Amino acid sequence: MLRTAFDAVFRQDLALRRGPGGVRVVLKRADGGAEPPPTPEELERRRQHAELRAARDELTGLLDEDHTARSTMRHLAVVEHALGRLGWQALERVPLDVLQRALEQFEERVSNWSARGLACLRSRMAVAVAERLRREGPPSGEAAAALDSPPDVARQAIDRARVTAAVAEPEVTEAGDDDEAQALLAAYGSLVEPPPGR
Structure with missing residues (x-):
């Protein structure tokens, strides 16, 4: 087992790969092709995608706990639906008054923020509301009223x-x-x- 680990680390063929960031050393795959390590941009994209998936899955689970949740917390259900359609862009596309009310409903519903996806979503929603209030000013309230x-x-x-x-x-x-x-x-x-x- 130790020999296999040693071979995997020290007996790999190396190759040079030229890319947008310059020349990099990469490990060659067993079939002879080079397997480039993920770029920082790719790693960030994967992290963002994993955060979004966890947040949406945990929010869906929260709303599924009670069969009346989507009808009583319509604003939060709008955010759930928008996250599925638009990803994190939803926090910029949902009307501000709906997002504010969804955040209130979210904070009323959840008391234990140990679930990482829910905590991440709450944080992002709070930041989006604060930023949009600063940029756009107070909302009219028409969209939230339509859901009420x-x-x-x-x-x-x-x-x-x-x-x-x-x-x-x-x-x-x-x-x-x-x-x-x-x-x-x-x-x-x-x-x-x-x-x-x-």
């Missing part, structure tokens, strides 16, 4: 979203088999600004 609407108004919005989802957004159906859930997701999607260039 009485049940009959919400039902009409869901019905309109169901029709829109059936025609314009077929990818929404992957979220679940329940028509109402799909319509809610479509309604949430209509609150989120699409990224530039789409």
Whole structure:
């Protein structure tokens, strides 16, 4: 076992690889090709992706704990949906008043922040709210009020979203088999600004 470890570390063939950062020494694979180590940019991209996945998975788990959570915490459900569609950009695209209310709901719901994904999401949401308040000023509150609407108004919005989802957004159906859930997701999607260039 010690000999195998020694061979793996000290008897590898080395190669020089020229790249944007200059010339680097890389280990050659057993088949003769060189396996370049990941770049700092690639490592950062992987870290960001892992953080996003953990945050979204833990938020989904939190909202799945109670079957009424998505209807009572609509603002937080909008953030969950937007994170799935836009990644961390969602914190810039969700209307500021909705993001503020989602952060309040999040902090009311969670008392133990030991889950790293939830703690990371809370931190990022708080920073995004503070930065956007500084940049944009106080929000009008219209988007958050639309989510706080009485049940009959919400039902009409869901019905309109169901029709829109059936025609314009077929990818929404992957979220679940329940028509109402799909319509809610479509309604949430209509609150989120699409990224530039789409």
